[in-house]
Amino acid sequence: MNDVVIIGSGIAGLTAAIYLARSGISPVVVCGNNPGGQLMQTDCIENYPGFEKISGAELMMKTMNQAEKLGTKMVYERVLSVSKKNTTFEITISSNEKMKSRAVLIATGATHKxxxxxxxxxxxxxxxxxxxxxxxxxxxxxxxxxxxxxxxxxxxxxxxxxxxxxxxxxxxxxxxxxxxxxxxxxxxxxxxxxxxxxxxxxxxxxxxxxxxxxxxxxxxxxxxxxxAIGVKPETEFVKDLVELDNGGYVISAETKTSVPGIFVAGDVENCVTKQAVYAAGRGCLAAQQIERYLGIR
Ligand SMILES: Cc1cc2nc3c(=O)[nH]c(=O)nc-3n(C[C@H](O)[C@H](O)[C@H](O)COP(=O)(O)OP(=O)(O)OC[C@H]3O[C@@H](n4cnc5c(N)ncnc54)[C@H](O)[C@@H]3O)c2cc1C
Structure with missing residues (x-):
């Protein structure tokens, strides 16, 4: 039984992992097909505080290393489905293995068409x-x-x-x-x-x-x-579990979803801003909400 499984290894999921790991929880991150997320696609980020100019790959490698050093377990698979039985979540990953967790964070981002x-x-x-x-x-x-x-x-x-x-x-x-x-x-x-x-x-x-x-x-x-011809949030695997808006984004209230124990952060949320620093901030908020949910804050 895991305390928390984070679905997605973009800046939102990894920021949440860093916060959770530092509060004594050992988070598991299921990385998906694109470890590091969308930022891996850009050579030059000039609006992430602390870095005048940094490539997406360098920023995300640093963030992944930081999360791992603090005790995050990375699983290089994709989540196929999530279900809830009583207060336990069952997460099926692409190897067909099933993971159990007390809380889940959806941080699966979005794909630009x-x-x-x-x-x-x-x-x-x-x-x-x-x-x-x-x-x-x-x-x-x-x-x-x-x-x-x-x-x-x-x-x-x-x-x-x-x-x-x-x-x-x-x-x-x-x-x-x-x-x-x-x-x-x-x-x-x-x-x-x-x-x-x-x-x-x-x-x-x-x-x-x-x-x-x-x-x-x-x-x-x-x-x-x-x-700018559209963005598709990665929510297919939870569409029958949590409430989504018309565009397929997860509806969130301070990162809480319609299902107690499932949280959401980053570009996959129904928020107007799709920026790295904001996604990181949402990851931080989600981590603290998860700590409250698990009763350690
Ligand atoms: C080309 C490009 C350049 C950009 N440049 C900037 C910039 O300069 N500054 C800036 O602030 N923002 C920039 N952005 C926006 C920024 O990348 C996003 O706002 C940010 O990456 C969102 O982070 P996220 O963690 O929410 O999602 P993402 O980065 O999209 O990460 C999602 C993660 O979820 C994983 N995933 C998806 N489905 C599953 C599944 N079923 N199971 C497991 N894992 C899954 C993926 O593998 C990925 O790891 C850029 C975006 C693009 C596309």
């Missing part, structure tokens, strides 16, 4: 980004493209319009899906140009992105491409 076009993978971190807050500053005074037409795409475009010289908002339809008020803000910005009925066929570059080619045949010079 990909365009799937030529050049997207090749220029990831070389101008192709899924986060304007993370990478927008690198496009100061340069033209950029945002792909998408929902609230996220529009928010990214508005944010970037204060940094970039010009923002092309590329949308596959002839109207935006974003809220009316957000649309009005976009149309009021002189340096945002909506490019309607268009899909990106290719992202072009040399060492970095230099242009995009649309299905109309048109080529637009840009220094970066921000893909």
């Amino acid at each position: 990909r365009l799937g076009c030529k050049g997207e993978a090749e220029f990831a971190n070389k101008g192709v980004s899924w986060c304007a807050t993370c990478d927008g500053a690198m496009s100061k005074g340069k033209p950029v493209a945002v792909i998408g037409g929902g609230n996220t795409a529009v928010m990214e475009a508005l944010f970037l319009s204060n940094i970039a010289s010009k923002v092309y908002l590329i949308h596959r339809r002839d109207t935006l899906r974003a809220d009316e008020i957000m649309q009005k803000r976009v149309f009021a910005k002189s340096n945002i140009e909506c490019v309607w009925n268009s899909n990106v066929e290719e992202i072009i570059g040399d060492t970095k992105v230099t242009a995009i080619k649309l299905n109309s045949g048109k080529t637009i010079d840009v220094s970066a491409v921000f893909v």
